[in-house]
Amino acid sequence: MSRLTVAQALVRFLAVQRTERDGRRERLIAGCYGIFGHGNVAGLGQALHQHHDLLPYSPARNEQGMVHIAAGYARQRNRLSTFACTTSVGPGATNMVTGAALATINRLPVLLLPGDTFATRTPHPVLQMLEVSHDATVSVNDCLRPVSRYYERIERPEQLMAAALEAMRVLSDPAETGAVTLAMPEDVQAEAFEVPDAFLEPRVWTIYRQPPAPEALSRAAELIRAARRPLIVAGGGVIYSEATVALRALVDATGIPVAETMAGRGALVSEHPLSLGALGATGGSAGNRLAREADLVIGLGTRWSDFTTASKSAFQHPDVRFVNVNVAAFDAGKHGGLPVVADARVALEQLREALAGHRVSDDWEARARTESAAWDQEVARVVSLDGDHAGPPTQAQIIKEINDAAGEDGVVVCAAGSAPGDLHKLWRARDPLGKGYHVEYGYSCMGYEIPGGMGVKLAAPERDVYVLVGDGSYLMLPGELVTAVAQRVPIVIVLVDNHGYASIGALSRSVGSAGFGTLYRYSENGSVPLDPASTEVLPIDLAANAESLGARVMRTKSIGELRAALAEARGADGPVVVYIEADRYHGVPSYESWWDVPVAEVSEDEGVRAARESYERAHEHQRHYL
Numbered sequence: 001m002s003r004l005t006v007a008q009a010l011v012r013f014l015a016v017q018r019t020e021r022d023g024r025r026e027r028l029i030a031g032c033y034g035i036f037g038h039g040n041v042a043g044l045g046q047a048l049h050q051h052h053d054l055l056p057y058s059p060a061r062n063e064q065g066m067v068h069i070a071a072g073y074a075r076q077r078n079r080l081s082t083f084a085c086t087t088s089v090g091p092g093a094t095n096m097v098t099g100a101a102l103a104t105i106n107r108l109p110v111l112l113l114p115g116d117t118f119a120t121r122t123p124h125p126v127l128q129m130l131e132v133s134h135d136a137t138v139s140v141n142d143c144l145r146p147v148s149r150y151y152e153r154i155e156r157p158e159q160l161m162a163a164a165l166e167a168m169r170v171l172s173d174p175a176e177t178g179a180v181t182l183a184m185p186e187d188v189q190a191e192a193f194e195v196p197d198a199f200l201e202p203r204v205w206t207i208y209r210q211p212p213a214p215e216a217l218s219r220a221a222e223l224i225r226a227a228r229r230p231l232i233v234a235g236g237g238v239i240y241s242e243a244t245v246a247l248r249a250l251v252d253a254t255g256i257p258v259a260e261t262m263a264g265r266g267a268l269v270s271e272h273p274l275s276l277g278a279l280g281a282t283g284g285s286a287g288n289r290l291a292r293e294a295d296l297v298i299g300l301g302t303r304w305s306d307f308t309t310a311s312k313s314a315f316q317h318p319d320v321r322f323v324n325v326n327v328a329a330f331d332a333g334k335h336g337g338l339p340v341v342a343d344a345r346v347a348l349e350q351l352r353e354a355l356a357g358h359r360v361s362d363d364w365e366a367r368a369r370t371e372s373a374a375w376d377q378e379v380a381r382v383v384s385l386d387g388d389h390a391g392p393p394t395q396a397q398i399i400k401e402i403n404d405a406a407g408e409d410g411v412v413v414c415a416a417g418s419a420p421g422d423l424h425k426l427w428r429a430r431d432p433l434g435k436g437y438h439v440e441y442g443y444s445c446m447g448y449e450i451p452g453g454m455g456v457k458l459a460a461p462e463r464d465v466y467v468l469v470g471d472g473s474y475l476m477l478p479g480e481l482v483t484a485v486a487q488r489v490p491i492v493i494v495l496v497d498n499h500g501y502a503s504i505g506a507l508s509r510s511v512g513s514a515g516f517g518t519l520y521r522y523s524e525n526g527s528v529p530l531d532p533a534s535t536e537v538l539p540i541d542l543a544a545n546a547e548s549l550g551a552r553v554m555r556t557k558s559i560g561e562l563r564a565a566l567a568e569a570r571g572a573d574g575p576v577v578v579y580i581e582a583d584r585y586h587g588v589p590s591y592e593s594w595w596d597v598p599v600a601e602v603s604e605d606e607g608v609r610a611a612r613e614s615y616e617r618a619h620e621h622q623r624h625y626l
Ligand SMILES: Cc1ncc(C[n+]2csc(CCOP(=O)(O)OP(=O)(O)O)c2C)c(N)n1
Pocket: 416, 417, 418, 419, 443, 444, 445, 446, 447, 469, 470, 471, 472, 473, 474, 476, 498, 500, 501, 502, 503, 504
């Protein structure tokens, strides 16, 4: 027994938790990020100070940003390791809600330790406290409940022990993981109790690779053998499970082509002749054409977002069926599919055995190879432009430069704007482990890019990390640049300035709304001008902004300058921002896909009426997969 405060016991506990998979162990909680206020400075702040050698602590600049750092780190580590995040009460705590949602939606472990108001209630209402007259148990931290996979408020010291164990169970369970919140009342944090030695002893959380039920596997194999046009859709689960080698082996043995979701991009290297690349709303022609024709779709570790399914219009074969391999029963049951609840790698290995001697028809394989090769050519065309483009570089050209600089081991990080869709289509995935493509598209959260990229670099210091961030996303959360400077995290941030929201501007035009409110322009009479060309571009200098935050900045104007800057940035000892202006209107087209964005049913405007008509036509292809 030792007499410790709740915060001291928690810090010592977190420092000795380990995950283990395939015999490899690592820290479950690599360290702690935080921002102190009265709600955590004396409790957790004291404990982190005392035990900084056990659990490294770094301050962040915005609570949302620090959760993103933890999420980026966790994703790069295949969810085996993450960070804890401590905040004060009130605004510090609620600033984490967006980060928590991102982590939970993307199925990424993050441990949140928001401060909370007094368990005793004696001094209430305390500074920054929400008072609810009919329910004294409510606190602002309740906002974290729907976005947490586990939530508990520690009202008494002894409660910590059971809560901490539950928290680790959920964080380390690939089917359940996401944000885990232990709300820490500020008085309880500082309270001492007799802590049993067993609580503080090292503990290993083993991630067993769950095998599929034999019946489920043999049914899946039967369906695949009977299918004439099978298609694999690889999601993030393939990469988290380190199943890319097993996937390739199955594809080589059977000839089944592979299309990829955002989180699964890179599950099969792009040069593989049966790699179709992206599918869905941001997909390419190869992925979308074969999706349209497939009679059996084998979803591996995907949660079937509307981007992947093109809002349920992607799969048009009248009798299409799904087989869903997933660690989470919830995802395995989607689309009325055959659920195969299992770890992706084990399932792939067993499927390969069960399918021994089976190969798809020559016709279907030839079709996949032809479409794959045609798509590769289209990608090459889009990224090159052959110098016939006047004006600033296009985003496609910028992506190619980053892709080349990244080589086989580099990682691209992105989240929101027009870049994710362009990357999904154009990125050439070269890392056989599938760790070179990190686009957060579960929440597509503007502001994730810099802190998320920082997390990636901390998780994989041996890889070059390229963050692709738009001007809009940059402005959401530039403050974490300071954290990257302070921690000397050498990420290369390519800041693409197109003076506003190119993505949403294009979407707005496509629904007949003329890009309203998506350009940075002066307001007139309290509103944005209807004709953006009527006012000047705002005098914003984002490169100077990044410089003022301590980053090294290179201003580039052409693709040649960008290439030179990317080469020069390599080997820096802190973050480097490579600034470039891009052509706002020269976007990458979409390829035979659709996204359900409802258009106004009535309007005086002819453009809106036309958009509504084509919306209704497209809507007819939307299906229920039952
Ligand atoms: C936090 C957040 N708010 C709003 C959105 C909706 N949204 C998606 S992309 C986008 C604009 C992004 O602008 P920028 O980063 O400049 O990229 P661009 O569209 O110009 O490529 C907006 C507002 C979002 N994804 N995240």
